Amino acid sequence: MDFTNIRxxxxxxxxxxxxVLFGYDTGGVVGNLFFQQHFGLVNADGKVNTKxxxxxxxxxxxxxxxxxxxxxxxSAPLSAKIxxxxxxxxxxxxxxxxxxxxxxxxxxxxxxxxxAGRVISGIGIGAISAVAPAYxxxxxxxxxxxRITGCFQIMVAFGVMISYFVNFGVGINIKNGPxxxxxxxxxxxxxxxxxxxxxxxxxESPRWxxxxxxxxxxxxxxxxxxxxxxxxxxxxxxxxxxxxxxLEEREARKGLGVKEAFFGKGNFIRFVIAFVIFxxxxxxxxxxxxxxxxxxxxxxxxxxxxxxxLASGIYGYYAGVIxxxxxxxxxxxxxxxxxxxxxxxxxxxxxxxLFFIIGxxxxxxxxxxxxxxxxxxxxxxxxxxxxxxxxxxxxxxSMGWGPLPWVYVSDIFPTxxxxxGIALASASQWLWNFVVSKVTPQxxxxxxxxxxxxFATVNIGAMAVFSLLIPETKGRTxxxxxxxxxxxxAEKRQEDIAKQQKG
Numbered sequence: 001m002d003f004t005n006i007r008x009x010x011x012x013x014x015x016x017x018x019x020v021l022f023g024y025d026t027g028g029v030v031g032n033l034f035f036q037q038h039f040g041l042v043n044a045d046g047k048v049n050t051k052x053x054x055x056x057x058x059x060x061x062x063x064x065x066x067x068x069x070x071x072x073x074x075s076a077p078l079s080a081k082i083x084x085x086x087x088x089x090x091x092x093x094x095x096x097x098x099x100x101x102x103x104x105x106x107x108x109x110x111x112x113x114x115x116a117g118r119v120i121s122g123i124g125i126g127a128i129s130a131v132a133p134a135y136x137x138x139x140x141x142x143x144x145x146x147r148i149t150g151c152f153q154i155m156v157a158f159g160v161m162i163s164y165f166v167n168f169g170v171g172i173n174i175k176n177g178p179x180x181x182x183x184x185x186x187x188x189x190x191x192x193x194x195x196x197x198x199x200x201x202x203x204e205s206p207r208w209x210x211x212x213x214x215x216x217x218x219x220x221x222x223x224x225x226x227x228x229x230x231x232x233x234x235x236x237x238x239x240x241x242x243x244x245x246x247l248e249e250r251e252a253r254k255g256l257g258v259k260e261a262f263f264g265k266g267n268f269i270r271f272v273i274a275f276v277i278f279x280x281x282x283x284x285x286x287x288x289x290x291x292x293x294x295x296x297x298x299x300x301x302x303x304x305x306x307x308x309x310l311a312s313g314i315y316g317y318y319a320g321v322i323x324x325x326x327x328x329x330x331x332x333x334x335x336x337x338x339x340x341x342x343x344x345x346x347x348x349x350x351x352x353x354l355f356f357i358i359g360x361x362x363x364x365x366x367x368x369x370x371x372x373x374x375x376x377x378x379x380x381x382x383x384x385x386x387x388x389x390x391x392x393x394x395x396x397x398s399m400g401w402g403p404l405p406w407v408y409v410s411d412i413f414p415t416x417x418x419x420x421g422i423a424l425a426s427a428s429q430w431l432w433n434f435v436v437s438k439v440t441p442q443x444x445x446x447x448x449x450x451x452x453x454x455f456a457t458v459n460i461g462a463m464a465v466f467s468l469l470i471p472e473t474k475g476r477t478x479x480x481x482x483x484x485x486x487x488x489x490a491e492k493r494q495e496d497i498a499k500q501q502k503g
Contacts, residue, residue: 067122347400
């Protein structure tokens with residue numbers, strides 16, 4: 001067995017523990033009756049104040065997304081100044097502070113403490129989601145970069161799956177007491193703690209070190225990550241390529257300042273791609289699937305107190321497992337075989353086709369209007385078909401538009417602007433996540449089955465076409481991206497590499 005890249009895998013494993021928090025959903029605790037009673041969301045007659053409950057549920061999600069948006073943007077200058085590793089350490093501690101605040105919340109100011117903790121946690125998650133992919137990408141060799149960088153989505157899927165297990169377990173086994181929210185919030189401390197302490201074992205990014213003139217340290221760290229000697233031909237050539245790319249970029253951008261990050265030759269289109277790819281990902285329809293799943297599965301016959309919990313979370317419960325397995329299989333066996341463009345295209349076409357089918361079934365065979373505690377008279381074959389389509393949809397999402405946007409934006413930026421590019425991409429993800437989560441309930445109510453037809457059109461008409469327009473990056477080094485996007489010619493790059501090797 002080849003363990004050449006074992007240190008890079010370890011680096012990704014540690015750096016991506018914070019990404020578990022990206023997928024970990026604690027919003028379900030707001031729907032618990034004891035939580036609602038404790039925080040004054042129940043009327044004097046004992047009925048839940050739906051308006052207040054919905055508002056709190058929305059706020060718990062929204063304040064995290066707002067914090068994440070600003071955390072992603074704010075991480076870029078800090079990452080450029082002090083490096084990827086120490087930026088991740090700082091923001092993992094920021095997240096821990098927020099998580100502790102939400103965990104201990106209670107009493108008269110409990111909701112305020114939860115909101116404050118969620119904002120602080122969001123700043124940490126947003127920054128981690130922006131810096132971790134850049135850090136991992138900069139440390140990976142080109143032949144496995146897509147696979148290792150794609151572990152980002154595996155950890156997101158793992159976080160989603162764990163959150164469903166935790167929320168379901170708490171809902172079934174704990175009826176009263178602050179543990180109802182303290183356990184789901186408190187469990188977040190585990191991955192954040194693993195990341196904070198694990199980072200102490202990792203080296204700084206050699207590409208960042210080279211970008212700030214610390215070339216000796218960069219060579220040492222590069223050799224360590226490649227498990228090779230500092231004077232080996234492979235390490236010397238890769239270091240020369242890094243130095244040549246940084247030198248070319250400095251010469252080309254001399255005197256341009258911050259403006260160069262966005263408008264330098266070959267850079268603007270990369271920022272456009274980073275913003276648009278996450279705009280499209282968030283409008284792929286996965287959030288709408290989550291909204292519709294309880295209705296579909298309730299119609300299949302999950303009733304009673306225990307099963308109503310299972311019905312409301314069954315899609316996430318099982319789809320979380322499917323997503324984790326499908327993403328893992330794709331990342332380790334598909335991403336470096338099919339490439340980025342073809343995977344994104346197949347994924348978009350598959351999701352769009354399934355959405356057209358689900359929309360047609362919802363139009364012609366709508367599920368009976370039953371609640372989670374009312375069994376339908378007969379199990380509908382149409383509902384079973386829609387359930388099957390939802391699970392197949394998860395597989396298509398997991399083999400393209402789930403993991404690959406993070407892989408792609410980690411590929412395309414040069415060292416000196418990578419932190420800004422991925423920060424913008426991460427901020428775009430959080431911005432459109434917020435927008436979609438806000439408007440989907442209204443769209444579900446107003447559009448009905450047409451919502452799925454709309455998302456099908458977006459998948460095929462926009463996402464599939466976009467996939468064919470972007471350049472392929474599979475198997476190319478990070479330094480080759482400047483050649484792909486026209487920042488420098490291939491001939492000039494080879495000349496500069498030769499100069500660096502001779503020097």
